[in-house]
Amino acid sequence: MHFHSNMISYLNKNIANIVLFTVLIFLLIGTSFTTIPKSKLTIEEKVDSLLSLMTLDEKIGQMTQVRHFYDISEDDISNKFIGSVIHTQGPIPGETVDDWQSKFRDLQNQALSTRLGIPLLFGVDAVHGQNTFEGATIFPHNIGMGASGNPDMVMKSAEITAIEMHATGLNWTFSPCVAIPYNEKWGRVYEAFSESTPLTCELTYAAVKGYQSDFNTSHSVLATAKHFIGDGATDYGIEGGNTSLSAEEINNRLLPPYKAAVDAGVGAIMVSFNSVLGSNMHAHKALITDTLKRGMGFDGIVLTDWKGFSRFGGINVINAGVDMVMAVDGDMHYFQSKLKESVIQDSVSMERINDAVKRILRQKYRMGLFDNPFPDSSLSIKLGCDEHRKIAKQAVRESLVLLKNENKTLPLKKETKKIVVVGEHANNSGLQSGGWTVNWRGTAKNYKGATTILEGIQRLSYGDVVYDTLADGLVRDADIAIIVVGENPYVEFFGDIGDGTGEFTLDLKKEHKDYIDSYVDIGIPTVVILISGRPMIITDELNKTDAFVVGWLPGSEGDGFAEVLFGDYNFTGKLPHSWPANLNQYEGKYGPNYWNIDANPLFQFGYGLAY
Numbered sequence: 001m002h003f004h005s006n007m008i009s010y011l012n013k014n015i016a017n018i019v020l021f022t023v024l025i026f027l028l029i030g031t032s033f034t035t036i037p038k039s040k041l042t043i044e045e046k047v048d049s050l051l052s053l054m055t056l057d058e059k060i061g062q063m064t065q066v067r068h069f070y071d072i073s074e075d076d077i078s079n080k081f082i083g084s085v086i087h088t089q090g091p092i093p094g095e096t097v098d099d100w101q102s103k104f105r106d107l108q109n110q111a112l113s114t115r116l117g118i119p120l121l122f123g124v125d126a127v128h129g130q131n132t133f134e135g136a137t138i139f140p141h142n143i144g145m146g147a148s149g150n151p152d153m154v155m156k157s158a159e160i161t162a163i164e165m166h167a168t169g170l171n172w173t174f175s176p177c178v179a180i181p182y183n184e185k186w187g188r189v190y191e192a193f194s195e196s197t198p199l200t201c202e203l204t205y206a207a208v209k210g211y212q213s214d215f216n217t218s219h220s221v222l223a224t225a226k227h228f229i230g231d232g233a234t235d236y237g238i239e240g241g242n243t244s245l246s247a248e249e250i251n252n253r254l255l256p257p258y259k260a261a262v263d264a265g266v267g268a269i270m271v272s273f274n275s276v277l278g279s280n281m282h283a284h285k286a287l288i289t290d291t292l293k294r295g296m297g298f299d300g301i302v303l304t305d306w307k308g309f310s311r312f313g314g315i316n317v318i319n320a321g322v323d324m325v326m327a328v329d330g331d332m333h334y335f336q337s338k339l340k341e342s343v344i345q346d347s348v349s350m351e352r353i354n355d356a357v358k359r360i361l362r363q364k365y366r367m368g369l370f371d372n373p374f375p376d377s378s379l380s381i382k383l384g385c386d387e388h389r390k391i392a393k394q395a396v397r398e399s400l401v402l403l404k405n406e407n408k409t410l411p412l413k414k415e416t417k418k419i420v421v422v423g424e425h426a427n428n429s430g431l432q433s434g435g436w437t438v439n440w441r442g443t444a445k446n447y448k449g450a451t452t453i454l455e456g457i458q459r460l461s462y463g464d465v466v467y468d469t470l471a472d473g474l475v476r477d478a479d480i481a482i483i484v485v486g487e488n489p490y491v492e493f494f495g496d497i498g499d500g501t502g503e504f505t506l507d508l509k510k511e512h513k514d515y516i517d518s519y520v521d522i523g524i525p526t527v528v529i530l531i532s533g534r535p536m537i538i539t540d541e542l543n544k545t546d547a548f549v550v551g552w553l554p555g556s557e558g559d560g561f562a563e564v565l566f567g568d569y570n571f572t573g574k575l576p577h578s579w580p581a582n583l584n585q586y587e588g589k590y591g592p593n594y595w596n597i598d599a600n601p602l603f604q605f606g607y608g609l610a611y
Contacts, residue, residue, distance in 0.1 A: 043365045047358050053116060056343060057081060059357045060336050065123065065303070067328045068093075068107065077110035077120070080336065083360055084121040084324060087132060087170060089440035097167055097380045100133065104169030108373050119364060119373035121222065123172040127191060127436050128555055129157075129392070130164040130383070134438050135448040137164060137388040137556060141434055142177060142203075143533060144399035144552035146193035146576030147608075151206035153395050158210025160388045162221040167379040171367065172222040174270060176207040178257035179232030181534075182590040184506055184580065186237035187495025190434060190533030190553055194576035196605060197253050201260040208264035215366050218376050222363055225261035227272030227305060229254050229287060235589045239493040240273035244589075250276070259296055267363045268301040271308060271322060282312035282322065289321035301359050309335050315342045323356035384449045389557055396560030401550040401573040402609040409525055409546040411567025411611060412480065417463045419482060420475040420524075422515050425531045426484035427454040427467060434533050434553035435491035442489025449556060453484055453529065456559025460566050471515040474522060481519040482565070485512035486531030486551075495533070506583060507537045520544050529561065535579045539602055550575070571610045579603035 054062075061081025066072050069091045076082065085107055087093070093103035104122055111120045130136040139145070139157045148154075158176075165173060177191040178200055193203045204225065211223035230243030233254060245254070258269065269292065272281045281287065282304060292298050302323045309317050309325040317325070318339060327335040342348040364370065382388065402410070412419070425431045429450035430443035438447050446452070458465045466475050471483075485508055497504050519526050527547040530538065531554075542548050550573075551561060563569050578591075581602035585591055 043362060046365055047361045050116065050118070050361055051354060051358060054357065056340060056353070058114075058116065058118075059353050060339050062118065062357050062360050063324050063339070063353075064332060064336060065121075065324055065326050065328070066332050068103070071328055071330070071332050075110075076332075077107055078114050080332065081114060081118075082111065082120065083118070084123055084172070086123040086326065086328065088125065092132075093169070097133075097383055100168040101375050101377060101380070105374055112373060118361070119369040121172045121360075121364065121369075122170045123174060124165065124170045125175070125436060126161050126165050126170070126173040127175045127177065128553075129161050130168055130170070131437050133164070133168050133383070135384045136168075137161075137384050137392050138433055138437060138450065139392050139395050139555045140399045141190040141436075141533065141553040141555070142193045143190040143576060144554060145203060145395065146199060147401050147550070147552060147573040148395060148398035149199065149574055149576075150398055151202050153391075153398060154203045155206040155210035156391055157395055158207045158223075159213060159219075160391060162211050162213070163219045163379055164383045164388070165221050166219045166375050167383040169375045170221070171369070171375075172224070172268070173211055174224045174226060175211070176204055176223070176225060176261075177227070177231075178204045178225050178261060179227065180253055180257070181232035181237075181577070182234075183237030183586060184534040184536075184577070184591055185497040185586060186232055186234070187239055187490055187492055187497075187504070188232065189577075191436075192232055194605075195578065196576065197256050199576065200257045204257045205260045205264045208261050208266045212265060212267065214265065215368060218372070219379060220367060222267040222367060223261075224268040224270050224303065225258055225266050226270035227274075228258060228269050228281065228292065228302075229272060230274050230276050230281065231272040233590075234274050237496065238498075239496050242275045242278060244277060255291075258292065262296050262298045266298075266300060267366070268303055269298065270303045270305055273305055280312045282308045283316040283320045285320040293321055299359065299362065301363055307331055314338060315348055318342075318348055318356070319352060323359045389449075392555060393557040393560040393563075396554045396557050397564050397569050397572075399552055399554065399573050400561065400564050400571055401575055401607075402547070402571040403550060403579075403603065403607070404542055404545070404548040405609055405611075406546045409480070409527060410565060412527075412565050414460055414462045414566055416461065416479050418466065418475070418478045419457065419461055419463065419480055420466045420468050420478035420519070421454050421457055421482045421484070422468045422471050422519065423484035423512065424469055425453075425486050426482070426529075427452045427469070429556060429558060431486070431488065432531050432551075432553065432558050433489070433555050434487075435489045435495070437489065437555075441491050441494065444488065447556075451557060451559040453551075453558045453561045456562030457482065457565070459559060460562045460568075470511075471518045474518060476522055476524075478524055481524045481526045482529065483515050483519060483526060484529045484531060484551075485509070485515060487533060487536075490533070506534075506580065506586065508541060513541065516541055516545060527565070535575075535577050537580060537583055539581055542602075567611065571608065574606045574608040575603055576605070578605045579607070
């Protein structure tokens with residue numbers, strides 16, 4: 001990114017503004033420090049004792065996170081004193097749960113073989129289930145959980161995710177995303193719960209509690225609130241762009257979910273790719289150290305995002321308050337050598353190094369890793385089990401939002417003689433799940449253990465169900481048409497909507513509009529289901545169809561739709577975002593969800609019908 005190259009010039013020219021910004025943040029949120037409770041003194045004593053034994057190389061090693069298969073050779077875990085390993089897109093540890101556990105056990109044994117035997121943290125973007133393992137239970141993405149408005153469900157889904165993470169050998173999730181999206185052009189809207197700060201705070205607290213279980217269970221994992229701060233509020237919804245909000249707006253809208261995460265005891269916070277007022281967050285000491293650590297009393301790990309050290313200022317990142325570096329894709333040697341050199345030259349203080357390492361060790365002790373560093377093999381049978389899928393299906397039911405139901409088209413009668421189901425999204429678990437599912441960028445194929453929307457309708461219907469995949473075999477004698485349309489999977493900047501010439505748009509695809517028109521034109525009552533990671537422009541389609549359901553990105557339990565469509569359960573979901581009426585509402589920096597814009601959206605936040 002080009003931001004960090006101008007950082008020094010920016011600081012020299014704007015130091016007065018940065019100082020004023022820092023002071024204002026302090027005044028707004030307070031500067032009280034958190035006192036370590038007596039119950040934690042034993043851990044603090046252990047941390048101090050271990051820290052006193054560590055060499056500089058061992059300390060820098062603890063601050064290093066690498067990617068297995070790519071960044072390390074056979075002995076690097078022990079020789080480089082690595083503190084954490086990340087699992088992400090690329091070769092998988094194996095085909096079975098046992099293979100995964102075996103791989104991470106081997107790496108853990110390497111860490112335990114070192115002089116001090118400090119165990120590893122194993123990180124993963126398990127953002128809606130253990131979504132890197134095919135066959136795991138996959139929950140609705142956070143936007144759907146926001147539509148449910150159910151903190152108990154969020155907590156339970158996070159706890160199940162933690163269990164299935166442990167079953168595959170992992171103990172640190174980079175979740176929840178607690179962004180407040182301002183513009184649906186941003187490619188990560190679905191990773192956040194809602195445009196509502198109060199709702200996001202409530203669900204953030206629940207998610208952290210679910211993942212971590214206060215570290216009182218064998219399946220607790222470290223949670224990570226991300227991306228600090230302003231990721232969803234960048235100008236024009238650009239991933240990694242600039243957030244030009246005032247300090248007051250940041251305080252009122254964006255900081256509260258992080259305070260909720262800290263209050264819940266969150267173990268880690270990931271820094272964002274974006275800039276705030278032109279200063280990149282990875283090197284933003286005023287917000288990382290002064291506001292987050294001191295002002296909020298956060299005593300956990302501040303982690304970079306992907307290659308954050310080399311991309312956003314090097315040593316400035318550490319001095320800003322970052323504790324652990326995602327030193328991936330060839331960054332490990334550069335990071336470790338550069339940091340050691342900087343400490344020797346006194347451009348990074350030993351006090352800053354010690355603070356970082358204490359925060360890392362503190363979480364490892366809190367998690368009980370020194371006593372139980374290995375995954376619980378008894379949890380293997382829990383991965384993708386019926387009990388977990390039952391909860392995920394409930395989450396799907398609760399996430400669905402009914403926008404229109406003319407002439408009581410829904411609920412469907414199970415005795416309906418002939419139902420036609422239309423659209424590739426109706427019978428494809430990959431398309432219905434979005435990004436971060438099996439692969440980083442998602443998949444366009446069915447994956448192991450999942451059910452589809454079509455399968456659920458076939459299961460509950462007493463009559464004939466015909467699948468017209470591309471609306472090219474019109475079923476003119478159908479009693480009702482269920483047409484499933486939506487977006488293809490995307491992640492991060494790949495899903496950004498810029499000038500409208502790319503793959504993604506807020507408008508429906510022409511072929512999907514044609515699906516709808518083809519059945520409306522022959523006079524068959526039509527129900528539309530929208531599968532998407534954000535609100536889209538649907539005004540025309542809404543007006544011409546009989547019923548319209550927002551399905552978000554439901555995950556692996558697609559058959560949960562049918563249980564609501566046929567009336568076994570009622571609609572309870574409410575819009576977690578205001579819904580745009582037209583594309584013109586996104587010509588400025590922000591959409592209709594922004595406080596200072598009266599855009600008259602098609603539907604207000606919180607809208608949702610029921611039977």
